[in-house]
Amino acid sequence: SVVTASTAEDIAEAVERARTGVEGWRTLPLRERCTIVGRFRALLAQHSDDLSTWVALESGKTEAEAAAGLLRGLEVLDFASSLQNLDVGGALDVSRGVRCETRREPLGVVAGITPFNFPAMVPLWMMPLALVTGNAFILKPSDKVPITACKLAELSAAAGIPAGVFSVIHGGKETVEALVGHDDVRAVAFVGSTPVAKSVYAMAAQHGKRALCLGGAKNHLIAVPDADDDLTAQAVVDSFTGCAGQRCMAGSVFVPVGSARRIVPKIVELASRLRLGDDMGALIDAAARERLVSAIARAESEGATLLLDGRKLTPNSDQTGGNWLGATVLGGVKPDMACAQTELFGPVLSVVEVDDLDAALSLEQHSPYGNATSIFTSSGATARYVSERSTTGMIGVNIGVPVPREPFSFGGTKASRFGHGDITGMSGLDFWTQYKKITSKWALQPDQTWMS
Numbered sequence: 001s002v003v004t005a006s007t008a009e010d011i012a013e014a015v016e017r018a019r020t021g022v023e024g025w026r027t028l029p030l031r032e033r034c035t036i037v038g039r040f041r042a043l044l045a046q047h048s049d050d051l052s053t054w055v056a057l058e059s060g061k062t063e064a065e066a067a068a069g070l071l072r073g074l075e076v077l078d079f080a081s082s083l084q085n086l087d088v089g090g091a092l093d094v095s096r097g098v099r100c101e102t103r104r105e106p107l108g109v110v111a112g113i114t115p116f117n118f119p120a121m122v123p124l125w126m127m128p129l130a131l132v133t134g135n136a137f138i139l140k141p142s143d144k145v146p147i148t149a150c151k152l153a154e155l156s157a158a159a160g161i162p163a164g165v166f167s168v169i170h171g172g173k174e175t176v177e178a179l180v181g182h183d184d185v186r187a188v189a190f191v192g193s194t195p196v197a198k199s200v201y202a203m204a205a206q207h208g209k210r211a212l213c214l215g216g217a218k219n220h221l222i223a224v225p226d227a228d229d230d231l232t233a234q235a236v237v238d239s240f241t242g243c244a245g246q247r248c249m250a251g252s253v254f255v256p257v258g259s260a261r262r263i264v265p266k267i268v269e270l271a272s273r274l275r276l277g278d279d280m281g282a283l284i285d286a287a288a289r290e291r292l293v294s295a296i297a298r299a300e301s302e303g304a305t306l307l308l309d310g311r312k313l314t315p316n317s318d319q320t321g322g323n324w325l326g327a328t329v330l331g332g333v334k335p336d337m338a339c340a341q342t343e344l345f346g347p348v349l350s351v352v353e354v355d356d357l358d359a360a361l362s363l364e365q366h367s368p369y370g371n372a373t374s375i376f377t378s379s380g381a382t383a384r385y386v387s388e389r390s391t392t393g394m395i396g397v398n399i400g401v402p403v404p405r406e407p408f409s410f411g412g413t414k415a416s417r418f419g420h421g422d423i424t425g426m427s428g429l430d431f432w433t434q435y436k437k438i439t440s441k442w443a444l445q446p447d448q449t450w451m452s
């Protein structure tokens with residue numbers, strides 16, 4: 001399949017069609033929008049095998065990972081299409097004879113800009129909530145994975161989502177600038193790397209529009225001496241190798257406290273069993289592989305020890321092409337080394353050993369990123385100690401990929417998120433809407449006060 005970049009005219013036309021389309025869409029009762037979005041959910045489920053294959057083909061994920069991402073997207077659709085039962089607004093007599101009512105209203109034309117690593121899931125973090133709340137949504141998927149987005153658009157049309165209410169435009173920096181700079185686009189959600197998140201956020205602010213921009217990550221997985229060895233080792237391996245480490249929730253620094261260092265050999269052993277092509281997918285492109293290979297070489301030159309070297313691993317014979325890197329574990333990493341500080345975005349785990357829990361916490365507290373932190377322990381008190389002191393937005397207790405599920409919201413802190421609020425759940429609803437406050441009085445009150 002070939003996808004061409006949208007021209008300036010295409011973008012202007014998409015916004016115009018959205019502007020026209022949203023007029024009828026926003027006036028439908030919420031229940032009707034929920035029903036139509038529910039039909040879209042049913043079609044996605046019906047075509048999930050086909051969609052997962054597209055996700056796997058264009059992103060390099062395994063089919064199982066692609067299917068899991070889609071399932072997570074379906075959960076957001078479940079939440080969005082049940083909004084009728086969740087969000088009834090509010091009304092109160094605020095004074096004698098005076099009633100105040102709030103109405104959640106759509107913003108109008110809104111946009112989402114998404115990364116390569118979850119071609120279905122991240123668009124589905126945004127689009128269902130934006131649509132049920134009555135907006136028209138324009139998606140600009142990653143130029144590295146444009147096809148799944150086209151499939152979503154085909155299914156949305158088949159579900160009866162009106163023309164212009166959901167559309168897809170393609171391209172890179174220029175397309176994003178045209179979209180964010182367009183006067184009729186009222187809000188922008190972005191998910192991608194920190195430098196681009198920061199610049200899109202600044203661009204949106206400059207144009208006076210609402211923005212929520214999620215960025216990169218460097219997540220710490222802390223294990224204390226009372227951690228369960230098997231549970232911890234499996235969770236750490238799943239976390240740093242899942243999606244070949246190309247996810248913002250991947251644990252990329254393992255921090256064993258004291259005798260918890262005994263778990264490291266088990267992690268290495270489990271990770272060494274993973275076969276490329278079967279258990280782990282490919283990297284997105286040759287540049288990503290090159291970047292990771294040189295990061296591993298740099299770590300070695302800075303004094304790290306290669307406990308597991310995935311550079312020479314080749315995929316199973318079914319695979320043709322692709323950019324592959326096996327699970328890699330770096331031991332003896334010091335906190336100031338590049339591999340402990342920067343987002344590598346690949347299946348590379350840096351092990352930083354520390355003597356006490358506060359030293360482990362200090363690593364994540366000093367990280368510029370703030371997506372997730374996990375603590376592995378059998379003590380509730382330790383779990384609570386870490387949850388209270390961590391500076392990240394999402395905490396895992398004995399879980400290596402602590403993604404909150406609906407109706408809880410997804411989002412980090414610090415350089416992992418620019419803007420207010422989170423992207424899914426109730427917080428997501430707030431992002432795509434504004435509250436209107438209506439204050440009414442229908443009769444002069446005999447007992448009125450100065451507040452009436």
Ligand code: NAD
Pocket residue numbers: 113114115116117122140141142143144171172173174176177191192193194196197200214215216217247248343345371412416
């Ligand atoms: P990216 O920043 O390169 O691209 C994201 C989007 O921005 C794409 O649509 C791309 O086409 C567009 N883009 C690229 N360069 C641009 C520029 N200069 N100006 C304007 N737009 C531009 O990110 P990626 O490589 O596709 O995705 C990986 C990154 O995304 C990682 O850093 C990862 O941690 C992050 N991520 C974060 C979350 C989260 O929830 N915080 C989720 C998934 C991925």
